[in-house]
Amino acid sequence: MSPPSNNNPAPARELHRFLGIFRYTRRALELVWQTSRRLTFGLMLLTVVAGVLPAVATWLGKLIVDAVVAAMEVYQASGEIDYQPLLTYVLLEALVLIGISAAQRATAAHQALLRALLGQKVNVMILEKAQTLSLAQFEDSEFYDKLTRARREASIRPLALVNKTFSLLQNTISLASFAFLLIQFSPWALLLLFIGALPVFIAEAKFSGDAFQIFRRRSPETRAQMYLETVLAREDSIKEVKLFQLGPLLLGRYKGIFDTLFKEDRRLILRRETWGFLLGLLGTLTFYAAYAWVVLETVLGKITLGDMTMYLLVFKQGQTAISTCLTSISGMYEDNLYLSNLYEYLEQPVPGETGRITAGEKPGDGLRFEGVHFTYPGSTRPAVQDFNLHLKPGESLALVGENGSGKTTLIKLLTRLYDPDQGRILLDGTDLRDWNPLTLRQRIGVIFQDFVRYQFLVGENIGMGDVEAFSDQERWQAAAESGMANTFIDKLSDGYQTQLGRWFKGGQELSGGQWQKIALSRAFMREKADILVLDEPTAAMDAEAEAQIFEYFRQHTLNKMAILISHRFSTVRMADKILFIQGGQVIEQGNHQELMAADGRYAELFNLQASGYR
Numbered sequence: 001m002s003p004p005s006n007n008n009p010a011p012a013r014e015l016h017r018f019l020g021i022f023r024y025t026r027r028a029l030e031l032v033w034q035t036s037r038r039l040t041f042g043l044m045l046l047t048v049v050a051g052v053l054p055a056v057a058t059w060l061g062k063l064i065v066d067a068v069v070a071a072m073e074v075y076q077a078s079g080e081i082d083y084q085p086l087l088t089y090v091l092l093e094a095l096v097l098i099g100i101s102a103a104q105r106a107t108a109a110h111q112a113l114l115r116a117l118l119g120q121k122v123n124v125m126i127l128e129k130a131q132t133l134s135l136a137q138f139e140d141s142e143f144y145d146k147l148t149r150a151r152r153e154a155s156i157r158p159l160a161l162v163n164k165t166f167s168l169l170q171n172t173i174s175l176a177s178f179a180f181l182l183i184q185f186s187p188w189a190l191l192l193l194f195i196g197a198l199p200v201f202i203a204e205a206k207f208s209g210d211a212f213q214i215f216r217r218r219s220p221e222t223r224a225q226m227y228l229e230t231v232l233a234r235e236d237s238i239k240e241v242k243l244f245q246l247g248p249l250l251l252g253r254y255k256g257i258f259d260t261l262f263k264e265d266r267r268l269i270l271r272r273e274t275w276g277f278l279l280g281l282l283g284t285l286t287f288y289a290a291y292a293w294v295v296l297e298t299v300l301g302k303i304t305l306g307d308m309t310m311y312l313l314v315f316k317q318g319q320t321a322i323s324t325c326l327t328s329i330s331g332m333y334e335d336n337l338y339l340s341n342l343y344e345y346l347e348q349p350v351p352g353e354t355g356r357i358t359a360g361e362k363p364g365d366g367l368r369f370e371g372v373h374f375t376y377p378g379s380t381r382p383a384v385q386d387f388n389l390h391l392k393p394g395e396s397l398a399l400v401g402e403n404g405s406g407k408t409t410l411i412k413l414l415t416r417l418y419d420p421d422q423g424r425i426l427l428d429g430t431d432l433r434d435w436n437p438l439t440l441r442q443r444i445g446v447i448f449q450d451f452v453r454y455q456f457l458v459g460e461n462i463g464m465g466d467v468e469a470f471s472d473q474e475r476w477q478a479a480a481e482s483g484m485a486n487t488f489i490d491k492l493s494d495g496y497q498t499q500l501g502r503w504f505k506g507g508q509e510l511s512g513g514q515w516q517k518i519a520l521s522r523a524f525m526r527e528k529a530d531i532l533v534l535d536e537p538t539a540a541m542d543a544e545a546e547a548q549i550f551e552y553f554r555q556h557t558l559n560k561m562a563i564l565i566s567h568r569f570s571t572v573r574m575a576d577k578i579l580f581i582q583g584g585q586v587i588e589q590g591n592h593q594e595l596m597a598a599d600g601r602y603a604e605l606f607n608l609q610a611s612g613y614r
């Protein structure tokens with residue numbers, strides 16, 4: 001926020017801030033217009049019709065009363081009654097009221113259709129944007145807040161804003177037509193109408209601004225509540241919650257957050273409504289002042305009885321129109337504030353992946369890490385330091401080291417989920433940053449330790465490894481054989497067509513090791529990739545299965561580069577090259593024999609594990 005300046009007094013600044021927030025109205029209108037021109041146009045037309053008709057009805061009311069008075073006079077003088085004009089006016093008024101009701105229904109239908117279309121459009125925009133963002137952005141809690149807020153609120157807000165804009169337009173038209181009628185009584189009456197409404201308007205604007213500030217400020221608490229809801233009611237956490245009896249503890253936290261938020265809400269609601277009532281009283285007082293004035297003028301014979309009914313109605317409806325306008329404006333202000341969040345998210349700068357190279361300068365050179373350093377955003381400790389490596393096609397590499405030593409981070413750098421802070425990574429002699437990101441990703445196949453368990457068919461879960469062969473059943477089977485998943489898949493009720501997971505009807509849950517075999521098969525789908533990485537996806541398998549898988553993996557990757565991360569030294573020993581990593585740095589390297597001969601950390605841990613198996 002800019003510091004207050006002396007020549008810009010506080011109320012002016014407040015007003016500027018208030019008006020500035022309306023800048024999203026135009027964008028919301030554009031969005032709605034792009035969603036459906038026909039529906040938006042229909043809505044506009046209906047708005048104008050619904051805006052004019054109430055004044056017409058009021059005016060017809062006056063004509064009816066005056067015609068009644070005239071007819072009564074004629075009847076008293078001549079004993080005759082002329083029904084014709086009276087019935088015509090009554091019929092006309094009935095038609096106008098039918099018109100108003102039809103316009104209201106049609107508006108509701110247009111709004112409902114637009115809401116559905118717009119909700120879908122905004123959600124797709126949010127999800128498409130998510131595809132362009134970097135992993136770092138997803139891991140940034142502030143950014144994640146923005147995304148959550150955008151998803152939660154924004155799909156309904158644009159239409160709400162447009163509806164309010166139209167309602168404002170409609171009421172302004174009504175108000176103009178009422179003003180046209182009222183000004184014939186007295187311009188002062190018109191002024192009175194507006195002055196009466198002003199205090200409520202100011203209060204509304206202030207309080208809706210406060211409400212949004214609260215909403216924005218408490219976003220971390222709201223997220224904490226959402227998280228607790230997930231933990232308390234999701235299949236993957238409920239096991240622990242039950243067994244550790246965490247329910248009351250977590251529910252207590254959940255309620256605690258609500259109580260704090262509620263106190264703040266209550267204060268705001270009470271202040272808002274009390275001030276609304278007090279300032280609204282001013283409106284009521286002005287109405288009755290006008291009432292007395294109109295009545296007096298009628299008694300003095302300056303206006304007719306029909307005029308009196310009309311002016312009173314105009315004044316009353318005018319007040320309602322003004323207060324609806326004000327509610328619309330303060331609602332629009334609120335919607336605009338929420339939309340600002342959606343646009344902040346949509347306009348989040350996308351990391352520029354500008355590389356175009358599709359073939360390296362030195363084909364066949366393989367992979368090189370040269371003096372690579374990397375620290376995670378927001379962290380002070382480097383996760384990778386001065387890392388050097390050369391891996392040639394046909395070689396296999398194993399990364400070993402304690403938890404948190406930086407192994408996964410190296411893979412994230414290799415796959416460009418992050419870029420190094422210093423140094424560079426080369427593939428076939430060309431910096432990864434110069435490679436076309438799509439070509440690069442096609443050359444790499446990775447299964448992370450937290451691979452995704454897609455709640456899809458078994459075959460599709462494997463097919464995910466190569467989108468071009470997503471539905472290719474023969475390829476699924478070949479990959480499943482390599483990943484050693486075929487034996488248990490054949491025993492499933494629908495084989496490769498079995499639905500996995502518990503989210504959908506008939507879904508079957510697999511064991512941890514079985515899921516890992518599915519993930520491995522997914523890696524084997526990636527036939528075109530020449531760098532294959534397995535980041536501990538075999539931890540849940542028995543040692544024999546893991547050793548078998550790696551043997552198979554090695555045979556299938558003869559001309560490729562294979563990188564595996566494992567805490568099992570019995571498997572690691574098979575690799576051509578082994579790097580022992582500690583604190584993001586290589587402390588020992590060589591093949592198994594060399595490292596054993598060196599008798600360092602590797603040898604120590606290898607012997608420790610081997611003695612465990614004895």
Ligand SMILES: Nc1ncnc2c1ncn2[C@@H]1O[C@H](COP(=O)(O)OP(=O)(O)OP(=O)(O)O)[C@@H](O)[C@H]1O
Nearest residue numbers: 139376379383401402403404405406407408409410
């Ligand atoms: N997204 C992240 N943001 C910030 N720091 C991170 C992030 N991921 C990992 N780290 C930190 O970076 C360091 C290296 O983590 P990394 O995941 O690379 O370890 P690892 O060797 O793969 O461990 P493990 O054997 O447990 O899988 C750790 O200190 C960790 O706390």
